[in-house]
Amino acid sequence: MTALIQLLLLASFLLLATMPLVALVLLFTSIRKRGPWGMVLMAVSFVAGSCAGGALAWSSVPADWSLRFRTTMEAAVNTEKYGHTIEHAAENILVFVTFASVVGGTLCTGITAGSLKLRSMMKPMDLSREAGSGRRC
Numbered sequence: 001m002t003a004l005i006q007l008l009l010l011a012s013f014l015l016l017a018t019m020p021l022v023a024l025v026l027l028f029t030s031i032r033k034r035g036p037w038g039m040v041l042m043a044v045s046f047v048a049g050s051c052a053g054g055a056l057a058w059s060s061v062p063a064d065w066s067l068r069f070r071t072t073m074e075a076a077v078n079t080e081k082y083g084h085t086i087e088h089a090a091e092n093i094l095v096f097v098t099f100a101s102v103v104g105g106t107l108c109t110g111i112t113a114g115s116l117k118l119r120s121m122m123k124p125m126d127l128s129r130e131a132g133s134g135r136r137c
Contacts, residue, residue, distance in 0.1 A: 045112040053104015
């Protein structure tokens with residue numbers, strides 16, 4: 001079970017680290033080709049959703065946790081300086097924030113993809129091609 005959690009955490013870190021780069025590559029490709037913006041919008045929505053999910057998770061950390069985020073990251077790997085109890089709590093908080101970031105990004109991307117799909121389905125049909133030349137007999 002611990003190995004599965006570590007694997008999910010590693011995949012989450014990789015996803016969160018590479019998605020801004022993916023968004024930039026898609027943005028430059030779309031600018032160069034002057035075309036479809038849907039993938040860029042989904043990548044940017046993942047980045048925005050993951051930031052929002054992480055911020056929401058960090059704001060829900062109990063008020064008695066007095067360490068800042070950077071100090072929490074340091075405490076998660078430094079048992080000698082902060083002690084085992086603080087290190088363990090910092091690890092749990094970082095896992096919670098990381099998973100909330102991925103869930104927020106995935107949720108935001110899903111909503112964006114769904115709205116893009118709905119928008120493409122609702123485009124008005126071009127009836128002039130179906131009516132032939134457009135003149136009545």
